Amino acid sequence: MKLFPHSRIGAVALTGALALTLAACSSGSSAEPGATESGDASAELSGSLAGAGATSQEKAVAGWIAGFNDTNPGVAVSYDAVGSGGGREQFLAGAVQFAGSDAALDEEELTAATERCEGSEAIEVPLYISPIAVVYNLPAVDAEHLQLSAATIAGIFNREITTWDDAAIAAENPDVTLPATGIIPVNRSDESGTTENFTEYLAAASEGAWPHEASGDWPLSGGQSGNGTQGVIDTVTGAEGAIGYADASRAGDLGTVALKVGEEFVPFSAEAAAKVVDASPRAEDSTDKRLIVELDRTTTESGAYPLVLMSYSIACSTYADEADAANVKAYLSYVASAEGQERAADPSVAGSAPISDDLRAEVQAAIDSITAG
Structure with a gap:
């Protein structure tokens, strides 16, 4: 690749x-x-x-x-x-x-x-x-992190999964009461290395659920977007049901996703990001x-967080x-x-x-x- x-x-x-x-x-x-x-x-x-x-x-x-x-x-x-x-x-x-x-x-x-x-x-x-955090705005959800696989995230950002109580999300969060709120995917409007890393992760780890190539330019037209990292954070913060991706240092009070890695769900952390880098060729x-x-997006190493940017x-x-x-x-x-x-x-x-x-x-x-x- x-x-x-x-x-x-x-x-x-x-x-x-x-x-x-x-x-x-x-x-x-x-x-x-x-x-x-x-x-x-x-x-x-x-x-x-x-x-x-x-x-x-x-x-x-x-x-x-x-x-x-x-x-x-x-x-x-x-x-x-x-x-x-x-x-x-x-x-x-x-x-x-x-x-x-x-x-x-x-x-x-x-x-x-x-x-x-x-x-x-x-x-x-x-x-x-x-780490790149997958951030969301769901004040009604009382959970430290929503748990999502790469395939489910791909379905959300490819606009195929459109409500937060979708069966795919519910299956990965059996102990969470999910609202029927509509999902608003938010992407970067400018050419971005963060977008490239995010789409590279989806292309590598979603087992075919993401049909687009990795790119610094968002592959889908229309929809909600924000200019720069802060633009994405501001757009997600301003719309209940929104979900986006941004450098984890900007996540603030937004909800963040724990990614499925092997058989566990791993929240972002500096340590989990460093684990992937050290194991990558x-x-x-x-x-x-x-x-x-060449970051290993498909690692199954325990405690690693593969959605990371260098x-x-x-x-x-x-x-x-x-x-x-x-x-x-x-x-x-x-x-x-x-x-x-x-x-x-x-x-x-x-x-x-x-x-x-x-x-x-x-x-x-x-x-x-x-x-x-």
Whole structure:
């Protein structure tokens, strides 16, 4: 199975995009400017560092920028949360120095990245691991989690299961009194790596119930949708009976689904997401700079949660400007560090799953290769 089939949007709409920017400010930290866990503190960093991309990373990136600026107050870092597709496009166009994406670059984008990166290979490193929550708005249901198999979720989002008391849902929730409320499936309206991961899970795990290919673009026309992660959450929150999918850090007070894995139902958690990542192989086209993981969506391992996204940080291994190379290298080193990963894992920040020590070593080696041409 091809890991990341893509359908790309042709233009990036910046109107209304959320930019996360922290102005450079002084800090009480005793660390020298420019210092990173594995970096070089020999020169003070300064200038602007712009990124764009996945809304799933938005909360984590805000935390990373704050932590990075504690020891690098001379660098003004910004992140435009326009979605994975928009971030990749801005990066390939040279509008930003790095991108966040819930899906890896496809073959056409890799060719464009070589041209953008002074003839060098793009770097793609997984630095944000998070479950994707299936969220619903059913205030009348008194259950910690509704239990749903991939096949039932596929039937719901393919608009074949249309009421919450449907026999398929009732069979998987025998102890829950289900209302006859109509189901309102909500999908992302923008091209999205979260959508791609969600449809990849449905295509792989639903045993044929999902008749569409994995894609970052929603395959069905019409229906309810929301722009970006927050748009989906807002739409589900505003309509009783609605169900959607979003990065788990945004689930809030909405109900969340426990997925059927083998013979058990597993709710999302950082630990359950990390379990799947550690058990999954690398993609065939991975390199020492492109650490692409082929997530095992059909695992039956106890306690694993297979509906997970790995969001990548995308950068150049060679930049034309020395300051860009130094700033990107230092920022990504902080994000990959134990400190950076722990900051994002804090439930008050993003509640993500930290990368393992073994993966961190590979990621840091890729980041260390960044240079100026």
